[in-house]
Amino acid sequence: MNLTLFDLDGTLLPTDSDHAFGEFLVRIGWADAGEFKRRNDEFYAQYLDGGLDIEAYVQFCTSPWRERDPAEIAAAQARFVDEYARPSLHPQALALVRGHLDAGDLVAVVTATNDFVTRPIATLFGVDTLIATELDRDDSGRATGAIRGVPSFRDGKITRVRQWLAESGRTLADFGRSTFYSDSTNDLPLLELVSHPVATNPGPGLRTIAEQRGWPILELF
Numbered sequence: 001m002n003l004t005l006f007d008l009d010g011t012l013l014p015t016d017s018d019h020a021f022g023e024f025l026v027r028i029g030w031a032d033a034g035e036f037k038r039r040n041d042e043f044y045a046q047y048l049d050g051g052l053d054i055e056a057y058v059q060f061c062t063s064p065w066r067e068r069d070p071a072e073i074a075a076a077q078a079r080f081v082d083e084y085a086r087p088s089l090h091p092q093a094l095a096l097v098r099g100h101l102d103a104g105d106l107v108a109v110v111t112a113t114n115d116f117v118t119r120p121i122a123t124l125f126g127v128d129t130l131i132a133t134e135l136d137r138d139d140s141g142r143a144t145g146a147i148r149g150v151p152s153f154r155d156g157k158i159t160r161v162r163q164w165l166a167e168s169g170r171t172l173a174d175f176g177r178s179t180f181y182s183d184s185t186n187d188l189p190l191l192e193l194v195s196h197p198v199a200t201n202p203g204p205g206l207r208t209i210a211e212q213r214g215w216p217i218l219e220l221f
Contacts, residue, residue, distance in 0.1 A: 003175040004100040005161065005190070006127070008111040008118060010183035011200045012093045014221045017085070017121060018113040019044045022061055024080050031064040047112075048203070050186055054133065054153050058114060059145045062135065066143040081120045089124060092220045096181075097125045106175070110161060110190070112153040116143070131160045157190045181218070185209065 009016040022040035025031040031040075039060060046052045065073055100107050108129035109122045115132040122130040133153060136146040150156045150163075165171055172178050178194040180187070185205040191197035199210035200218045210217050 001175060002100075002103070002105045002177040002179070003172065003194075004105040004107045005110045005178075005180040005194070006097065006107070006125075007180070007182035007184065007187055007200075008109050008121065009113060010203075011181050012097065012109070012125060012220075013085075013088050013121070014090065014201075015088065016044060016047075016113075017117050018057075018061065020084055021080055021117050024084060025064045025076075028076065028079075030068075030076070036064065047186070052153070052186075054112065054151045055147060058133065058135070058147050058151075062114070062116075062143050062145050066145060070141070077116065077120065080117075081124070085121045085124055090221055094125065096220065097127060100179075101126060108161070108164065110152060110157050110180075112151065112157075112186070129164070131157070131164055154186055155189045157187065158193055161190065182206070191215075 006012055009018065019040060022031065022036070026033050026037050043052065043057045043060065065076065097107065107127055108131050109118070109125065109127050110131040111118050112133055115130060115134050118132045119130055131152050133151040134148040135143045136148040137143055150159045152160045162171070172193065177196055179196040179198060180190050180194040181198045181200040182191055183199070183201045183203060183206065185203065188209070198216050198218050199206050201221055202210060202217060207217065
């Protein structure tokens with residue numbers, strides 16, 4: 001069996017779902033169009049530069065919705081999927097994922113974006129296993145604004161993938177081929193770990209590294 005891992009934002013999706021969800025919250029009136037949007041853009045710039053404080057970001061990005069009624073939250077999540085996620089699906093990205101699933105690969109989406117935003121998006125791609133930054137929740141199931149466990153970000157992606165594989169008694173060495181598709185230098189730790197890294201819609205930094213190292217470069221969009 002082969003192992004295939006996909007980053008989500010910028011890799012399978014043409015934009016960043018976390019940042020887009022923040023813009024969606026502004027659009028539906030749950031977040032301020034001035035200060036919240038400014039800070040959301042600021043955090044996104046930090047991510048692109050490789051300097052994101054992910055704990056601070058999760059505290060910030062969940063603040064507009066985590067105290068709301070659960071039914072309201074679920075309705076907003078469904079609306080975001082219909083208005084953003086579905087229209088953002090590209091046939092080439094869907095076909096890439098489907099090809100690996102049909103080949104019998106063990107497939108997972110591995111993303112730094114939180115599980116509340118990305119769970120339904122992974123489902124749209126037909127992928128059951130999502131390794132995302134998990135939101136801490138209280139006894140009633142309400143998000144607290146903290147992160148549960150290791151965030152799936154930079155080196156944390158390696159930790160979380162290894163934890164997931166260990167649950168079924170596996171390691172990376174058990175696979176004939178391990179592939180990771182990503183667009184970002186934030187994912188260099190996991191790209192360097194697998195046997196087949198693929199720079200997918202890469203930003204300038206990752207494109208340069210891929211060219212220097214002879215990694216395949218895939219343009220989906």
